[in-house]
Amino acid sequence: MSTETVREYLTEEEEDRIGLHTQEMILNMGPSHPATHGTVKFTLRLEGETIRDLDPDIGYLHRGFEKMCENATYTHAFPYTDRLNYCSPFINNVGYALAVEKLLGIEITERCKYVRTIISELHRISDHLTCLAATSLELGAFTVFLYGVQSREEIYVLTEEICGARLTVSYVRIGGLTDDLPESFADHWKLVKRRLDKNLYDIDKLIGRNRIFIDRMQNTGILDTETAISYGCTGPFLRACGVEYDVRDAAPYLVYDRLDWTMPTGTRGDNWDRFLIRLAEIEQSISMIDQCIEQMPEGPVRIDDWRVVLPPKDEVYNSIEAMMAHFKLIMEGLKVPPGEVYSYTEGANGELGFFIVSDGSGKPSRVHVRPPCYHLVAALPEIMRGKLIQDLVPTFDTINMIGGEIDR
Amino acid sequence: MSTVTCTIDGVSVTVEKGTTILEAARTVGIEVPHFCYHPALSIAANCRMCLVHVEKARNPLPACHATVADGMVVDTASEKTKHLQEAVLEFILVNHPVDCPVCDQAGECRLQDYYRDYSARPSRLDVPKVGKPKAKPLGPNVILDAERCILCTRCVRFTEEISKDFQLQTIGRGNHTEIDTFPGTEFDSAYSLNTVDICPVGALTSRDFRFKKRVWLLSRHETVCAGCARGCASFVDHADNTVYRYVPRYNPYVNDHWMCDAGRLRFHELQDHRLRSVMNRDAKGDAEPSVGETLERIAEALRLTENGRLGILLSPSLSNEDIYALRRFGKEAMGARFYVGGRAPGDADEILVMADKNANRLGLETLVSKAALKSLDALAKDLGSGAIDVLLIAGEHELSDAVIEAIDKAAHVVALTNLDAPWLRAVDRVLPTPQTFEYDGTYVSATGRVQRFERGVQPGPSVKPAWELVCKLAKLYGYADLDFASVRSIFKEISLGEAAFRGMNWKALRPFGAQLAGVAETMSPTIHARAGKH
């Protein structure tokens, strides 16, 4: 739309207000804009290159996750949770399972806790790598993107070995896991780690002290701490503001209180802080997985209660007791006592919450997800107001919006 | 009668003297697990699942058999009792085959339910299972899998006490005991399928329903069997717009827990021979004539008919709402003559089956007075003498050749019916109406019970209930007074205007219905013999 056509619609008052040289204009960015990976649309009100206002328009990937869960058994929801944050499906699986287990009031086995910690951290690395790679890509550092996704690819191969699929894992079950870690896991992890270390080193070499990159990241996308808290921001975003909050530390679940790890926090709350925090967290996650492999005890990964977990297959084939328990779980799903819980875990982008209401039947009466990036995108207009349009790209990248998660 | 007070799981219960612990617990909502106990059958106390601990009693007592005494303290849920339940289940399951995948009972099996609720742990016993005959046909409708049987003898007691034909017995001893018929006979009782319902496990299965659908995939709606004038309360189980089975629904005023085999299996006939499309004799082309267009033609013909020259042949198998709408239209708008047809009478027995095969004769005779209804012979005579120009046939009928011939001569014959029948060849226009399981309505049974049935299956797009068609027809004809939006509004008008129905409420018709005023409650002597005792 040319300047003339815009002018046709302006009243004189508006022309006075806007002035001659700068004119406000409305720009739609998305829903399939190259710099908004994930389907989201921003309606920008621009004055020159300055963003006067911004309205994120989400929902293009809305699949009715919460409604689907109401019509499925508790176990059926696992494939659905895979598709929430598709960069770290294990964390969603674990978060959902922990919520239902909290509602059931059951305690999972020791080994299962360690395995769940390992897979959560594994996918935290994969999520952070995706975020770092995409940020670099959109700021022009294509090689960094390749190194990042190369390591992520290795993690996907490992994921496939653990559960049989790269992305749609559906690995965790209420009361345990579908299966133990494969025997080859520790060896394979060593290979993945070696490649990861090398790639992180290369990434640091490429952009760690590169002024072109740093100038785009440093002092852009700043949100002051008070506002960030008020918006409900969590995760690397909040830690970049200097707030020492991590669910794994504040309310340790699984085995996080037994591991030795640090929580990197930033000082300025800008994009560069978030980028560095993610890099540092990858290192922490690597060390956590190593510690878990070392500490992990032998034992079963499923609890021994046939009202919750499916009996072992050879029992099902050969004994009527296990067969009946199996049928009850398949036909009706596991019965969860009436009640409601809010259970929270640290997702890759912050607090991943599941609010589950049960009416005592085999199907949940309500499942609600609190996606971590939802609150970050909600704060985006606040961050970007008065800033330049080119800063929107790195800011949106380090917020790391995941379409599947925010739209559900 | 004197009462006694006892404590069950800490809850104080006051019941009549002679009540069993199990029934006393039920009055306060405590469920004691049981297999062999059935409220309508004698007490056998052989499954031992209902064992409970009673304070001061040396041994655990079977709750279905032991009667409540004053001051008794019963526990049905403590660790001690739970241990008993686990042990009994473990014992019952020793010889149970691993059959859930092929067993039709899976999904409504007592063993599965109780195992999950009261045990849920592996068996400690590992002995070879006793082999018994599998898939053995006992009779035309029932198949026995003796391995799955837990020998609760509910079926044996049913044939002895309810159907009274003594066709089943237990043979053999110890863990080789089996249910069987007497040598050389087969289980051909008219009530044999009730044993399938009361069988708590998958030992007796229905030959008709076998492997057709898994029960957990079925939807269930309340309905009334329209097979005879008894009007047994029942459930219709359906999935994907297909009826899979009828199951009796407990109604102490009508059928207690039971239902006859013929009534249960009648849905096949109704489904296979049902009319789905509008038929129009003078329609051109292959396209199905629309309901609206056909109704318009009928209204046209009615407008040309003089008052008093319309005949309406009513069937006693129409619902009260259909009859009421037809009566109002016929009487008020057209001054019509009413005739009664219906299905021909058949066999009867002392238990449930009645000779009159029409579900709603009492309703018809109450809503359209008996005097106003003329016989089929009168219809043939009136048609022959030319007293009727237009004949409207509503509902299901079995007509003799003479009547069909007479109908054929009438100038304009319209049918609102649901089944294919020979007399349809004499009809000019047919509008399909739904079956009992396809729409909402009420019937009056021969004993005067008004019962509601609800829609389970969705009929085709051109299938409309008779009352709806009549309301539309009245509108097209130019009689605007007849304008009902739903069955509920018709029933409301009936309950306000008709003396026999006065005070009835659509919602309150669930679950057991209401008694028609002026008709005494009469029950089948056989099935209510035990009920009277309690």
Place this chain on the structure above:
Amino acid sequence: MQAYAHRGDECVVVARDQLVAVATHCRDEPSMHFDMVVDITAIDHLETFDEFRFEVVYHLYSLPHKHRLRIKVRLDEDDVHVPSVSGVWKGALWTERETYDMFGILFDGHPDLRRLLLYPEFEGHPLRKDYGFADIQPLVPLTDIGVPMSLGTPFAGTNRERGIAVGEGTSAAGKALIPQTTAFKPDVVYK
């Protein structure tokens, strides 16, 4: 006011007119210091309770004290108004919009209460229990987006009101142009 705990989650049920006062107190009282509203959503109790139908649920968290609280407001079916807490926590801005979108609960005093995840033409509120799992939305006709509104209008409004398409491949009507939404479309399997 009524309080209970289940599985360690503490919950308070407050009256609707006291909600903002309670929320402000929770935030400002130093011993509570709930500085973050973690989540806002609602529950539809259509089949469970008779005396109320909806519960609006607020999850609060205090960063320094590390404690959590759930606040509930119960609403009747025919009066689904609740005061907005967006003045207390900014995190309520979107979560309340989403609750409105999914349940049709109206938050009085919310600065910009419109649909968030769904498109403006969507009929009904899908997370209500009486919205069928297999319900299909009507087709939204293509709208003429050639008439832009005056640039002086407030920024808030529905998608279509502020629809000026600038740039290639973008459509201002956005989601409204998606032909017949497939959300919640059933899968018929057994024929």
Place this chain on the structure above:
Amino acid sequence: MKQPLRPKSERAKPFERREMTFAEKLFYPAIWEGLKVTTKHLVENIFGRKHTVTLEYPEVQRPYPERFRGQHRLMQRDDGSPRCVACMCCSTACPSNCITIVAGERPEETIEKFPMRFEIDLLKCIYCGMCVEACPCDAIRMDSGVHPKPTYNRQAAIIDKEGLLAAGAKTIATQGGTFGSRVAGHLKKHI
């Protein structure tokens, strides 16, 4: 000004940011450094393919892991008939409703129920493995090691019983009649 209340954690480790040195401010050393990395990769990949993770796909194929969830197969009994007894557990457990089974009766066999039709719509299937988990007879498996192949039309993506059986093999699992295999563990556990 009063210091705002903030959570404290022993784990927290604020990192310090290094200011850019003069050399870094000049761009060129950093660019040179980056070029060194990429050149190293280039050289290493030309001579030795040390870093390449890509495969020359149709010729070189990555072996799938043991747990890989690929295309389904139906296991066979010794006589080649399907082990499936049409219990419908898999189609009940399937979250995407992609399995169609019609049961039939064959009175002459010991296990008198069998699937007359067994179809899987691979376009609907989400490869979650729930059906394998739900099968009480070891009849359906997803360990064929074959990934779903693209098809030219939708009909070709529906595999029928014959197709599934052809991919299957004889199972080693036994069902309903062997004793002794499960014994010891439970005896130890409960006695």
